[in-house]
Amino acid sequence: MLIQKKICLLGDFAVGKTSLIRRFVYNEFSESYLTTIGVHITKKEILLGGDRLVLIIWDLAGNDGFQKTAASYLAGAAGAIFVGDLSRSETMSGIPSQMRMFEESNPGSPGVIVFNKTDLLPGPVNPMQTSREAGIPEGAPVFLTSCKTGENVGSVFDSLAGLILGR
Amino acid sequence: MRKEIDIRALKRIDELDNPYLRHFVRRHNLDDREALALGVLMEQTDHMRLAIRTSYSMIARDVGVSTSEAYRLVQALHRRRILESRTDGELIRIAFYPIKETVDEIRLAYKNARRLDVVEGDLRTIKGRDYLPRADLFDDIYPLMGSLIARKMSEALRSLAHYIDKRLEAATSLRLWRYRVRSRISGVPAGELMLRDTLPFIVEELFIIEKKSGILMAHHSRKAEGEVDRDLVSGMLTAIRDFVKTSFKKKREDEVDEIAYGEARILIRAEPYFYAAFVVTGNPDIEFNLEMDRFALELHRANRSLVRSFNGDMDSLEPLRAPVRGFVERFSTLPSEEREGGASLRSLKRAGAVVAVLLICLLGLAIYHSWNDARIRKLTIARLAGTLPVHMYDVELKVGRGVVTATGMASSEDIVRRLGDALASTPGVKGVDNRVLVVDIERISRFRGEMETIRKRMDAVLLAQTREELEKIVIRFPINVAELGKEQDFLVKRIYEIIRHHPAAHLDVVAFADKTGSFEINKSLAERRVAAVRAGLIARGIEPSRVHPFPFDPALIESDPRMAAHLDERGIMIFARMAEEE
Numbered sequence: 001m002l003i004q005k006k007i008c009l010l011g012d013f014a015v016g017k018t019s020l021i022r023r024f025v026y027n028e029f030s031e032s033y034l035t036t037i038g039v040h041i042t043k044k045e046i047l048l049g050g051d052r053l054v055l056i057i058w059d060l061a062g063n064d065g066f067q068k069t070a071a072s073y074l075a076g077a078a079g080a081i082f083v084g085d086l087s088r089s090e091t092m093s094g095i096p097s098q099m100r101m102f103e104e105s106n107p108g109s110p111g112v113i114v115f116n117k118t119d120l121l122p123g124p125v126n127p128m129q130t131s132r133e134a135g136i137p138e139g140a141p142v143f144l145t146s147c148k149t150g151e152n153v154g155s156v157f158d159s160l161a162g163l164i165l166g167r
Numbered sequence: 168m169r170k171e172i173d174i175r176a177l178k179r180i181d182e183l184d185n186p187y188l189r190h191f192v193r194r195h196n197l198d199d200r201e202a203l204a205l206g207v208l209m210e211q212t213d214h215m216r217l218a219i220r221t222s223y224s225m226i227a228r229d230v231g232v233s234t235s236e237a238y239r240l241v242q243a244l245h246r247r248r249i250l251e252s253r254t255d256g257e258l259i260r261i262a263f264y265p266i267k268e269t270v271d272e273i274r275l276a277y278k279n280a281r282r283l284d285v286v287e288g289d290l291r292t293i294k295g296r297d298y299l300p301r302a303d304l305f306d307d308i309y310p311l312m313g314s315l316i317a318r319k320m321s322e323a324l325r326s327l328a329h330y331i332d333k334r335l336e337a338a339t340s341l342r343l344w345r346y347r348v349r350s351r352i353s354g355v356p357a358g359e360l361m362l363r364d365t366l367p368f369i370v371e372e373l374f375i376i377e378k379k380s381g382i383l384m385a386h387h388s389r390k391a392e393g394e395v396d397r398d399l400v401s402g403m404l405t406a407i408r409d410f411v412k413t414s415f416k417k418k419r420e421d422e423v424d425e426i427a428y429g430e431a432r433i434l435i436r437a438e439p440y441f442y443a444a445f446v447v448t449g450n451p452d453i454e455f456n457l458e459m460d461r462f463a464l465e466l467h468r469a470n471r472s473l474v475r476s477f478n479g480d481m482d483s484l485e486p487l488r489a490p491v492r493g494f495v496e497r498f499s500t501l502p503s504e505e506r507e508g509g510a511s512l513r514s515l516k517r518a519g520a521v522v523a524v525l526l527i528c529l530l531g532l533a534i535y536h537s538w539n540d541a542r543i544r545k546l547t548i549a550r551l552a553g554t555l556p557v558h559m560y561d562v563e564l565k566v567g568r569g570v571v572t573a574t575g576m577a578s579s580e581d582i583v584r585r586l587g588d589a590l591a592s593t594p595g596v597k598g599v600d601n602r603v604l605v606v607d608i609e610r611i612s613r614f615r616g617e618m619e620t621i622r623k624r625m626d627a628v629l630l631a632q633t634r635e636e637l638e639k640i641v642i643r644f645p646i647n648v649a650e651l652g653k654e655q656d657f658l659v660k661r662i663y664e665i666i667r668h669h670p671a672a673h674l675d676v677v678a679f680a681d682k683t684g685s686f687e688i689n690k691s692l693a694e695r696r697v698a699a700v701r702a703g704l705i706a707r708g709i710e711p712s713r714v715h716p717f718p719f720d721p722a723l724i725e726s727d728p729r730m731a732a733h734l735d736e737r738g739i740m741i742f743a744r745m746a747e748e749e
């Protein structure tokens with residue numbers, strides 16, 4: 001079966017949303033930073049238990065004028081990835097409100113939490129504790145990733161895909 | 168090795184939402200490479216927040232230039248005091264100077280926001296009334312949307328336009344030598360010329376897009392699909408539509424949109440669960456509007472439960488495909504009679520002499536018909552004018568072989584009927600094809616009127632702001648000098664920056680002088696200063712007809728409170744006004 005689903009990435013400015021997509025879709029990483037203007041859309045097909053799932057990935061701009069209209073960009077999304085930057089804790093405390101916003105426009109749609117840039121931290125991190133400190137409600141899967149090394153990026157999308165298709 | 172500069176990277180920077188970069192580029196008149204290098208360094212320093220250690224060869228790699236060029240670029244930025252570069256062992260250390268000033272763009276954005284505030288109320292009132300939100304509405308509102316969305320939109324559509332252009336190139340046909348000759352001359356592919364000649368418009372593609380998610384449910388394209396991914400185009404269109412909708416708080420579900428780009432247009436018809444986007448080149452007639460309405464509505468009716476419960480399963484959408492393809496084919500292929508007509512004419516030619524006679528007869532017939540048709544057309548127009556009040560319809564009549572085809576709009580069913588009757592009863596008319604649509608003409612013109620009012624009000628607000636800003640600037644001159652020095656030139660540039668966003672404003676350039684010196688000398692100096700400032704503005708690109716030199720008049724200056732404060736100075740002020748305020 002061929003299934004298409006829209007998913008959204010949410011998170012503050014420069015947490016690595018675009019990098020996460022680039023790593024996942026093209027397996028590349030770049031240190032340079034380009035602001036996403038408005039929305040950027042990419043697509044990636046993954047295989048899941050014999051079915052082909054095509055993800056239409058909406059990358060939303062961070063904290064610019066688009067914030068106001070972001071709600072309408074979330075419409076019809078089957079899932080979301082909430083991204084925070086481990087090296088800037090304020091980006092992680094932004095996640096709960098982003099989750100509320102998403103839940104409001106897509107009640108019941110699953111989401112996963114990503115704490116990105118593990119490569120910038122000297123030591124290990126406890127994802128659950130970080131999550132609690134940021135005030136993120138329990139329940140959603142939490143991933144520690146690095147777009148630079150590629151660590152865990154694939155599992156984020158696989159896990160969301162599984163949640164979306166209910167398997 | 169030296170790489171060519173990456174133009175795309177440059178364009179990306181230009182399109183970046185980075186007001187500081189644009190500010191620097193403009194302020195320091197940076198060339199493309201300097202701008203690119205600056206952009207790269209800004210990114211690497213996390214928007215000028217961090218100091219970084221790097222090397223010329225790394226910068227060279229990121230910017231795409233040679234190492235020696237990288238050195239030149241960094242030095243250029245250093246010299247202009249945008250950043251500071253210091254050698255640090257093998258590496259260089261780069262840090263940006265903190266930025267003090269508010270950026271022009273930020274001011275401009277703020278200004279635009281204020282403009283929108285002023286008219287938002289009006290827009291809402293208009294929206295509240297039950298206007299027909301047709302293509303007209305979109306066209307009228309479009310200029311009010313920020314330039315950001317316009318840019319975004321063209322970005323998304325450029326790739327599609329490019330793709331269509333490429334496809335047109337491929338559409339040549341050997342048989343059509345006649346078109347090939349014209350094609351040589353005009354540069355447009357031959358097959359395309361023929362198609363365009365024969366059909367007034369062509370449906371290039373049709374997208375059926377799920378309203379909420381932007382997922383492409385069905386799609387057909389006149390020719391094989393190319394490299395641009397239609398799933399992404401579909402998402403982009405949805406994003407653009409959503410942006411427009413939320414920005415203007417459109418409430419109505421049945422809105423009809425149109426997006427123009429290059430030679431093609433995207434016409435949008437929305438249904439409850441999906442919308443249909445028709446990519447059309449040429450000039451679709453009014454009839455086609457109806458065709459689109461019918462098609463979209465029918466597609467919705469026939470597949471309502473299917474589209475409502477769509478959950479991403481693409482196989483379930485099979486029933487949409489045939490009608491979508493059918494529609495595109497119907498409006499992108501030559502009608503069969505025309506193709507056959509061509510063939511029969513060719514066989515006639517082979518028949519030799521008989522044909523010549525026949526052709527002359529045909530020609531005579533054709534002349535008779537066209538003469539007769541022209542006569543009938545005149546008669547029907549006269550008859551219409553005699554029977555119906557002219558403000559109730561706006562129609563076009565075409566006559567072919569005595570049959571009148573009427574297209575256009577009328578204000579009610581009754582008028583449409585009476586119009587048809589009037590046509591049918593005109594002497595010589597053999598048949599009437601009445602395609603006139605009922606449209607509330609009055610409502611549309613009222614709407615247009617209100618949009619016009621809004622536009623005027625926005626202009627007035629902007630003018631007031633422009634004025635306010637201009638009045639803060641006084642271009643002062645040293646004694647006995649009438650040429651623009653560095654300082655004066657800088658202010659002229661400031662003024663240019665202020666008014667270039669307001670193309671409708673006219674400027675009065677007024678000079679004043681201190682009280683020392685004779686009137687004659689002061690007058691001559693003042694007028695030369697006015698001329699110099701005017702020339703400076705014109706040199707920067709302001710149309711000469713918008714810059715009005717004011718004759719030197721001390722009495723006027725003394726009586727104007729805006730200049731009273733500068734009575735004892737030598738300088739120039741500039742006042743903006745609308746052209747009508749002469």
Ligand SMILES: Nc1nc2c(ncn2[C@@H]2O[C@H](COP(=O)(O)OP(=O)(O)O)[C@@H](O)[C@H]2O)c(=O)[nH]1
Nearest residue numbers: 014015016017018019030031033117146147148
């Ligand atoms: N070290 C490191 N840098 C990262 C990682 N992910 C992203 N970045 C950098 O963070 C910056 C912002 O990333 P971007 O994906 O554009 O952020 P967005 O605004 O959320 O889309 C860029 O300079 C990236 O190179 C990561 O996992 N590790």
Ligand SMILES: [Mg+2]
Nearest residue numbers: 017018035036
């Ligand atoms: Mg981004």
